[in-house]
Amino acid sequence: MGTNLLHLSSPSLVFLIIAISGLFGHTTKAIPNFLDRECEPENKTSTNATYQANLNILLSLLASNSTAPNGFYNLSIGSEAPNIVYGLFLCRGDVRFDICQDCVAAARENLLKYCPKKKVGTAYYDECMLRFSNEYIFSTVTVDVGIALWDELSVPRNDFKQAVVETVNQTAAQAASGSAKKFATKEAKLTQINETLYTLAQCTPDLSSADCWNCLQICIPSLHMQNKGSRVLYPSCTVRFELYPFYFGSLTAPAPAPAFPPPPVAVHAPPPSRPTSGEQRISTALMAILVPITVSALLFTAFPPPS
Template sequence: MSSCFTISLSLLFFFINFVGTESAPTFLRHYCPNATLFTPNSIYQSNLNILLSSLSSAATDSADGFANAVVGQNPPDQVYGLFLCRGDVDSATCSNCVATGKQDILQRCPNRRVSVIWYDECMLRYSDGSIHSVMEQMPSITMYHTRKITNPTQFMQVLRETVDDITARASVGKSGKKLAVAEASFTSLQKLYTLAQCTPDLTVLECNTCLRATIAGLPRGKQGGRLFTPSCSMRFELYPFYNASAMAVLVPPPSFLRSPPAPVTRRKGTCLFLIFVLC
């Protein structure tokens, strides 16, 4: 009786932990230079706490998955911040990601005046200088699949054509988002899935410039990869990594990229990513 109770209790704890882990945002990377420090219990720290709480609250009802704010009257105590959620995630996922980032960024970047944290679902950043409507390409983070592509020449041709298309469409932006996705046939049995996104406060030219730079930095000859900066991001995979139904409503793909559905197999546990920070 006692052993059965112990087993059941263990399974219950396992289930709770599993559900909690599954719903948590996927942390990717953070960046916070040591050269930018604030004094604990200072006015800047107080303003930072207010800013992060404001952004977290804004995420609960943000239709665009984006918001920016500034707290404080005069430098050097002013704090600027913003968040951007991936275009296909729902409002609950966006809110949960920003709320997690609000706590996480202070733990990973203690006493830093400038910090940025990336998750698969969102990005959160703050600075002691204005960052709204400012295109920034550094730091940039590159992640890639360790498996190589079997036909790199053909693959790179399809990839170039596809990322050129989503760069142009994301730069223009519609429905309050600078976002575009596309899927293209690589082989008769494989499709290439791509996504590009900029913060919506950028101009068409700024978004285009930022995404063009990410194209140049994408890994070559790999089955998947991504590059993200404080202002934009791009990703490609041989499996659907975004919510296609949500994207179809937001940004319908151009007709020339549409093709009959083809079977795509995603093998769990086979993807390894390497991360580099370029400063």
């Protein structure tokens, strides 16, 4: 009836079709950018075999659920202490499902390798964060230990610091009161230095808006606001700014009137011995000492006209 049938009788033709189908069907895994990890001290290891078995199951289940719609998933394994283990992952709000999946898989392997027999562990990547604990961590702000990263190059201008403070706080307010993802980005044109400021704030979606806001307000004072870029990461939230686009596109619309008006932000001085690598471990205990001493009220105003 006029139908053309293709008979795969030629070995070379069969090979060509297999090669083409393999080419189109091949996918490569994204290599996530590792930042840091936190494991419990050596004197807090767990020799509980049941707990370790539950931890292995939990990390595997987290990795298998890394295509969750909002890039977040939490669960617990075990029925009671000391065998119960809690875990969650959070992918950056702008990354694709496949990138999230590859990142969570890498974080799982990282924690299994470098945090063996630990009761608590957290792995930080550019694209995701994965953590586990023997204590309840869901819907709870955790800011006991975090990390700060920054660009070694600085912008020694007061108007730059003022713009960072204002924009980062606006982004934090939008993340806290915005979408279910608890994620926001914002851009600001810095005409005085002919640059664009890119900012990001994110909390784990299981936090309330008030808890998300409070968590981000703990992050912000540890930013190095006169450097060209800086970020602070805690298990429950993160905030970052750069002078280059580090996320996929402008993802959030202009924010409505923030539900949490940005208060004056305390900016503390750099640590006495600043790490040359641009990395610093921070804790809220340290901040509790530094912030009251060095707090200064900053007025959130636009840049003054160029002189």
